[in-house]
Amino acid sequence: MIRVLDKLLLFLYSLAIGALSVFAFCTGFNWVPEKGFKDFITTLYNGEMEWMRVTVIVVSVVIFLISLRFFYVSLRRSNASSPSIDQRTEYGDIRISLETVENLALKAAARQRGVKDLRARIRISEAGIEITLRAIADGESPIPTLTEDIQRTVKSHVEEITGIPVATVSVYVANIIQTANYKSRVE
Known part of the structure; x- marks a missing residue:
């Protein structure tokens, strides 16, 4: 407001x-x-x-x-300059920016074959991190298999690197890559 x-x-x-x-x-x-x-x-x-x-x-x-x-x-000093996830350990405080988590999710999802043009959005909930990915598939791999692999890979990668539980990984396949088929014309 x-x-x-x-x-x-x-x-x-x-x-x-x-x-x-x-x-x-x-x-x-x-x-x-x-x-x-x-x-x-x-x-x-x-x-x-x-x-x-x-x-x-x-x-x-x-x-x-x-x-x-x-x-x-x-x-005025702004504390909300970059949203982050704060954790307290026995050695002190850890702050991980949402941008870092977003980049980790994109990095993990990009490892999957058959996916291009990735975008991610991160939200924090009480259950953990909610990751939403938007992707364009190549149209060669089955989409259910592709999205499950992306979800599994992203969840395990983000949890392993950050130590923060991932509640959900939602994948939205926006489109498939259009390949141009050119017919050669013989005269």
């Missing part, structure tokens, strides 16, 4: 700064009439249009508050 709010604030802030920079650019090239600009400032200072003065104050305060928010976010 906070990230969505920050993205919305960043969008509004970008719009305001963009409009301000366009105005400054136009003023720099004398595209904004000097008399109109002076009249606007005079009207604002004299208080002839109170609603405009209030609007300028409110917009300025909002932009300042958004600036403070972004200043805080930039200085």
Whole structure:
């Protein structure tokens, strides 16, 4: 929820700064009439249009508050920079990034013949790691056998290397490799 709010604030802030920079650019090239600009400032200072003065104050305060928010976010230390699996041993703590587990799963799955273009997604559950693989098969190997071999290999490899139990390995065969059959033409 906070990230969505920050993205919305960043969008509004970008719009305001963009409009301000366009105005400054136009003023720099004398595209904004000097008399109109002076009249606007005079009207604002004299208080002839109170609603405009209030609007300028409110917009300025909002932009300042958004600036403070972004200043805080930039200085805040983020612990969620890379999601990881934390383990405690008798010697100390071990942190294994989800990216490491993902690469281990891809490495193990790539060893299987008949599979190309692998992608992996890792989730952590109470039962252990849930690995979802997306693959393209070559179309030569039986898909049930291929996917079972991938599941078995990935599960044992990830558990052996990381020491973390793997709850499930799901394999989604998205497609098969299209081979081009060209017929030779004799004339």
